[in-house]
Amino acid sequence: MERILAISTLFPTDKLAHHGVFVFNRLKAMSALSNTEVTVCNPIPTSLLHKLMPRYRHQQSACKRRSVDGMHIYHPRYHTIPGYNKDKEHVSLTKAVLPFLMNLHKQHNFTRIDVHWTYPDLPLALAFAKASGLPCSLTLRGLEAFYLDDHDGRSDLIFEKIGEVDHLISLSQEMLDIANQSSSFKGGHVVTNGADTSRFSYFPISQARRELGLPRANVDVLIGVGSIIKRKGFHHIIEAITILNLEKRKHNPVRYYILGSAGLEGNFEAEVRKQIRRYESLTGREGDIVLAGNIENEKLPLWYNAATAFCLSSFGEGSPNVLTEALSCGCPAIASNVGAVPDIMERSATTGLLINNQKYATVTKAGEQWADKILSILKEPQSPCARQALADKMASYTWEWCAQRSLDVITSRSKDAA
Structure with missing residues (x-):
């Protein structure tokens, strides 16, 4: 024993x-x-x-x-x-x-x-x-x-x-x-x-959005998950969405939901909210960037399945659970090349994109880099069959x-x- x-x-x-x-x-x-x-x-x-x-x-x-x-x-x-x-x-x-x-x-x-x-x-x-x-x-x-x-x-x-x-x-x-x-x-x-792949598994995007009350068509939904602290890089994604929705380089508007709140490391929420107000002022749009607060773990599979793509924008990670969980739901991911991220993305072979760590980039430069990656993945949305296949590949990593x-x-x- x-x-x-x-x-x-x-x-x-x-x-x-x-x-x-x-x-x-x-x-x-x-x-x-x-x-x-x-x-x-x-x-x-x-x-x-x-x-x-x-x-x-x-x-x-x-x-x-x-x-x-x-x-x-x-x-x-x-x-x-x-x-x-x-x-x-x-x-x-x-x-x-x-x-x-x-x-x-x-x-x-x-x-x-x-x-x-x-x-x-x-x-x-x-x-x-x-x-x-x-x-x-x-x-x-x-x-x-x-x-x-x-x-x-x-x-x-x-x-x-x-x-x-x-x-x-x-x-x-x-x-x-x-x-x-x-x-x-x-x-x-x-x-x-x-990951708990018995819970983090694929089901149709339309079903997930219906249960969450999200738009079921003509909107691309991105999500990020984690404590609202600077090293999670959420502010870089907000800058990228500002660029995408201002330049209108694609037909569908992009919405970004941040699932999380302040952690013991500190609170970056005031800066994030300031950036959201800037976005709304520049675009004249409200409700595109949402601080959804802490989400019960039981409801996270709904969010991963509802998302067009998952964004992991951290400046440093070990083996990020949220990335494994997203991929286990069949959700394509764009992820910073940090920690075990390349290994995890390789398992999915490969429904997603890596991006260089943007820790030392300016917000503007990081936003441009993220906007390019996001646009690349949104131009080729994954079919239900492709999302199911991704979930199947990840199912053994329990x-x-x-x-x-x-x-x-x-x-x-x-x-x-x-």
Whole structure:
């Protein structure tokens, strides 16, 4: 019996169901495998300031323990100050949570540790590994996990600690290469995220639009999904739609729906709304760009099937669930060439387009690049048969597939053998 302790500060709570849901999905699928038991520790930072700041309100009110889908989930607290001494946060985390983990170990007799975020999680996990004698694996989930743009010492500590893990999983080859080049760890395995392809599957676009109350003809619908933060690049798509609808380079007008709201990383919504007002002023049109807010996961298949195309405009990703989900519904995609995106798009072979990362482009230049790509895909709309075929190609990339591959890696005897 494998009794796995998963440690992740990136994980849903009973109050924030979408925060790190991809970690939950892999662990849920892993816990369903035979002879495997998963316990989750999701430490939550707290302080008086956390409790006073609206962006942390839901996080602070999370319960301390719960059981979901056969997993025992714990949310212990540790003290830190938002935005202050971030490179020392692992010290307070370890001091507060390590004794808690040792008590959990006495109850569950864990066989291994599985870490899902680098900082401050990894130093805590390795301290627990040293105290318990258990092997420790790490999953790299996005370039932001390296903190390369922050010059506060975290990235150096992360690369030092990566060299101490027993097994390394990366959601993309890009991140694995960085880890191998910058740490003493050599090896590792790429395992992309999966999808619930029993739910994310094809059905007719007319049916989906009817259920959502969207125009069923003479309008091209684009969607983007994610927290409204700058690195998701939604503002670049708005600029592209401004260009398309102003220049009238195609017959149908384009509508863009952003599914999501502010996240713990911050709130870019004010800037997005300002750009929407600019669009409306320039075009004299309203309702073409819609902030739809958070959408329940159960309703996302409707949106993917209703869309003419899905746009992934992020500046950085690991293995974006939303792209896999869209393709699993047969929805063509235009996606930034970041993280595991090329691998995922290759599986679809290939009903979609890649676009260079526009992180350092001006909004105008990025908008022009996106407008060209969007126009290319809208000129050749996919038939129902083509969308069904795309969904069929993606059907095998499930969370069960992801969980089994991940378990094979972390239970192997060497760093290179899975």
